[in-house]
Amino acid sequence: MIMAEPVARNDSEPSAPADEDVLVRRARTGDLGAYDELVQRYQERIYATVYHMTSNHEDANDLAQESFIKAFQALKSFKGGSSFYTWLYRIAVNKTINFLKQRKNRIHMSLNDLDFNAEHDPDLVALISDKTPRREADLTELQEKLNEALMKLSEPHRLVVVLHDVQGLSHDEIAKVMNCNIGTVRSRLFYARQQLQAWLSDYLKPT
Amino acid sequence: MNENQPNFESLRRLLALKRHETPPPGYFNNFSSQVMARIRAGETEMADGWSGRLLASMPWLLSALQAVETRPVFAGGFATALCALLLFGAVIAQRPDSASTAFLQPVATPEAASFASVTPAAQSTSVLPANQFMVADNSTNPVFSSFQPVAASFGQIPVGAQFVNYSGSGN
Numbered sequence: 039m040i041m042a043e044p045v046a047r048n049d050s051e052p053s054a055p056a057d058e059d060v061l062v063r064r065a066r067t068g069d070l071g072a073y074d075e076l077v078q079r080y081q082e083r084i085y086a087t088v089y090h091m092t093s094n095h096e097d098a099n100d101l102a103q104e105s106f107i108k109a110f111q112a113l114k115s116f117k118g119g120s121s122f123y124t125w126l127y128r129i130a131v132n133k134t135i136n137f138l139k140q141r142k143n144r145i146h147m148s149l150n151d152l153d154f155n156a157e158h159d160p161d162l163v164a165l166i167s168d169k170t171p172r173r174e175a176d177l178t179e180l181q182e183k184l185n186e187a188l189m190k191l192s193e194p195h196r197l198v199v200v201l202h203d204v205q206g207l208s209h210d211e212i213a214k215v216m217n218c219n220i221g222t223v224r225s226r227l228f229y230a231r232q233q234l235q236a237w238l239s240d241y242l243k244p245t
Numbered sequence: 246m247n248e249n250q251p252n253f254e255s256l257r258r259l260l261a262l263k264r265h266e267t268p269p270p271g272y273f274n275n276f277s278s279q280v281m282a283r284i285r286a287g288e289t290e291m292a293d294g295w296s297g298r299l300l301a302s303m304p305w306l307l308s309a310l311q312a313v314e315t316r317p318v319f320a321g322g323f324a325t326a327l328c329a330l331l332l333f334g335a336v337i338a339q340r341p342d343s344a345s346t347a348f349l350q351p352v353a354t355p356e357a358a359s360f361a362s363v364t365p366a367a368q369s370t371s372v373l374p375a376n377q378f379m380v381a382d383n384s385t386n387p388v389f390s391s392f393q394p395v396a397a398s399f400g401q402i403p404v405g406a407q408f409v410n411y412s413g414s415g416n
Contacts, residue, residue, distance in 0.1 A: 070281055077277040085276070090263055099268075106280045107287065112311065181262060203260040231253045234260075242255040 062122050066113045073113075077106050080123055083205065084130045090200040091134045091193070093185050101137055105130035120214055127215045135193050180241055187237040195230035202227055 058079075064072035084105060089098035109129050116125055188196055194216070201207045201215065202223075209227075213220045235242065299306070313320045 070284065073284075074277050074281055077280050078273075081273055081276050085268070085273075086264075089266070089268075095268055103276070103280050103283060107283055110284055111287075115308075115311075177262070180259070181266070184259060184262060199260065200263075203257050204263045231256055235253065235256050238256065238259065242259060 058122055059118075062113070062116070062118075065110065066116070073110055076122070080126055081106075083123075084126065087127065087200060087205055088130055088134050090188070090204055091131075091138065091196060093189060097137065101134055102130065105133050108133065124211065124214045128217065131197060131215055135197070138193055183238060183241055187234050190237065191230055191233060195226050195233070198223055198226040199230045199234070203231075 058076070061072045061076050065076060081102070085098055085102040088101045088105070089095060092098050092101065105126070109126050112129070116122070188199065191199065197216065198212060201212045202209070207215070209220045209223045212223045216223065313323065
């Protein structure tokens with residue numbers, strides 16, 4: 039099977055400043071100020087990942103907070119074999135997947151409105167412009183359909199799409215977060231995109 | 246690009262819509278402070294509770310609990326082992342095991358042999374009713390002077406008891 043090779047997105051990988059190691063070492067000794075800085079550094083990314091997996095802000099809030107708390111409690115077991123943010127991502131992802139498995143039957147969509155910038159995003163404007171088969175589709179409807187399609191995917195496939203196409207992580211980083219090899223990441227990404235493309239064909243501009 | 250490869254460019258642009266789904270403005274201003282407050286509250290709770298003190302004194306127990314929490318296979322394995330142990334115990338308890346009955350058999354020692362040589366008559370005389378007890382000859386009690394059965398504590402005066410008269414006798 040020939041798989042699509044996405045464009046390398048190394049520029050979007052989270053950077054790890056040199057002082058991160060210092061902050062982690064201080065946090066391991068119980069320095070809450072240092073850990074506070076680490077939380078502020080990664081809170082948006084962790085929150086966004088959890089949110090895109092759950093499609094619920096309340097659940098995302100709880101899970102993101104619990105992930106940071108668990109990470110703090112487990113800091114002593116952090117050996118530094120991977121970067122801190124990869125390790126943190128792994129905790130958040132595992133927690134989220136466990137949560138989704140426990141509440142498999144409870145699917146609710148309580149999505150917030152899109153932010154103001156969405157209406158001015160050139161890509162999105164083009165997406166719902168003249169060439170879109172369903173011109174009447176507005177952003178909200180598009181958002182709902184997109185989230186419905188995402189929630190149809192299995193957790194591992196959804197996670198790969200969220201981490202790569204939404205969060206912008208590279209295949210290598212995703213493999214570390216999901217504790218699998220890069221081939222598995224690519225294969226899951228390809229399959230998930232195929233599924234999404236089939237489900238959202240009415241809303242996608244023909245190429 | 247290979248012609249057979251599907252083009253996901255439109256899909257990727259559609260997925261970019263997800264990046265605009267953001268929490269309410271100002272949400273992240275309090276996020277870290279909430280996390281810190283929960284960590285402090287958890288530490289206080291840990292330090293105050295008996296379980297916290299126990300875990301603090303035995304860090305390996307905390308590690309084991311964390312391992313069970315993060316890897317459900319450990320919890321499953323532990324539960325399976327516990328069930329197997331209970332089952333094994335139940336089977337052993339119900340089986341007429343030779344090892345357990347051997348404990349109740351007479352032991353072939355010289356003392357046991359001398360007990361075994363006692364005649365049935367002697368055995369029958371040595372058997373007392375359940376409500377009687379024996380007083381030994383070497384007792385310091387002046388009333389009971391012989392090794393004889395005595396009635397139980399209540400209901401009747403012992404056969405060998407003597408009444409003491411405290412009244413004056415002519416002096």
